[in-house]
Amino acid sequence: MAGRDRKGAERQYADLDDSSFDRPRRRTRPRTKDRPTYDDATDAVVMTVDRGRFTCGLVGEQHRLVTAMKSRPLGRKGVVVGDRVRLVGDLAGGDTLARIVEVSPRATVLRRTADDDDPVERVVVANADQLVIVVALADPEPRTGLVDRALAAAYDAGIDPLLCLTKADLADPGPFLEIYRPLDVPFVVTQRGADVSDVRDRLADRTSVLLGHSGVGKSTLVNALVPGADRAVGVVNDHTGRGRHTSTSAIMLALPGGSGGGWIVDTPGIRSFGLAHVDAADLIRAFSDLEDAALDCPRGCSHQPTEPECGLDLAVTDRRIDAARVESYRRLLGSRDIR
Structure with a gap:
């Protein structure tokens, strides 16, 4: 009897479609490809x-x-600091959080790497149009290494460089300025307790990022330019001749006079400035006179003094360009790892 019932059940289910036993699918709406336009978003920096x-x-x-x-x-x-963004949500400030929904394309990007063999680029600041390289004439002693590297990074990023020499009350700026005379780098000189009007004039209506070693006087300069900034001021170690880090992160500040008065970005003091991202072919584009002379170089020329047929040397011999310009350019090349 049981055998007949089992055979009957097999015949009953034999005609059923196997797909009818599939797990039922979830009944959810398909994900839309439309994205919000954020027409009511607020512009911010x-x-x-x-x-x-x-x-x-x-x-x-x-x-x-x-x-x-x-x-x-x-x-x-x-x-990063300097990015132009669009915000939605609660813009009241205080303990509330808004949301960054869009980041505008960057006009300029100042980059560095930790070392010359480090492939990871770090963005220092976005949308700056002037790099202020702050150098102390004494305490600590000025070093050309960082200045050369900062200049190379500025030229590569399409940012105008400006040398700012501090502590002129301790040393004559003339010898240091002579090193960079062939590059025609603009400069401004200041000293402790002096009026900073000349510096402010150079920064007016621009977005400037301040870069330099610890202890060179960046924070002191920022406090003089932006009353109430209250940037911590450090001292230089008597034994090592190096400054102590007082700024731990970059900060963007508006110069007095409203948003049209200009902006400055104070960055932490740095010990290294890698240039793994800078290509020699891009660097020479910042020197139009040298770029024209380099057209006479053979393919693959590195423009170093060891090159036997470098067009730069030929142009110096023909007195078409100044030898000091070539020497300064090659020093910038030497400040990075040529690969």
């Missing part, structure tokens, strides 16, 4: 970055600061 939180100044209201975080659609896209 990133002033500081701290552990995934971005302090932003609203355009036209630079004294009104809003803390924000990146929205998820931005993914791993980096946001």
Whole structure:
């Protein structure tokens, strides 16, 4: 009897479609490909970055600061000081968080690497149009290494360089300026307690990033330019001749006179400035007279003194260019690893 019942059941289910036993699918709406336009987003500038939180100044209201975080659609896209962004959400400030939903294309990007053989680029600041290389004439003693590297990075990024020599009350700026005379780098000289009007004039209506070793007087200069900035001021170690780090992160500040008065970005003092990202072919484009002479170089010429047929040497012999210009350019080349 049981055998007949089993055979009957087999005949009953033999005609059924196997697909009818599949697990039923979830009834959810398909994900839309439409993205919000954020037409009502507010324009802002990133002033500081701290552990995934971005302090932003609203355009036209630079004294009104809003803390924000990146929205998820931005993914791993980096946001740095100087970036022009668009915000949505609570813009009241205080303990509330807005969201960064868009990052505008950058006009310029100042980069560096930790070392010359480090392939990882680090963005120092975005959208700056002037690099102020701050050098102390004494205490600590000036070093050309960082200046050369900073100049190479500025030329590569398309940013105008400016030498700012501090502590002129301790040493004569003439000998140091003579080193960079062939490059026609503009400069300004200041000293402790002196009026900083000349520096302010150079920074007016521009976005300038201050770069230099620890202890050269960047924070002192910022405090003089922006009353109330309260940047910590350090001292130079008597034994090592090096300054102690007082700034731990970059910060963007508005110069007095409103948003049209210009911006400065104070950066932490640095010990190394790698140039793994700078190519020799890009660097020479900053020297139009040398670039014309380099057209006579053989293919693959590195423009170093060891090159037997470098067009730069031929131009010096023919007195078409100044030998000091070539020497200065080659020193910039030597400041990075030529590969």
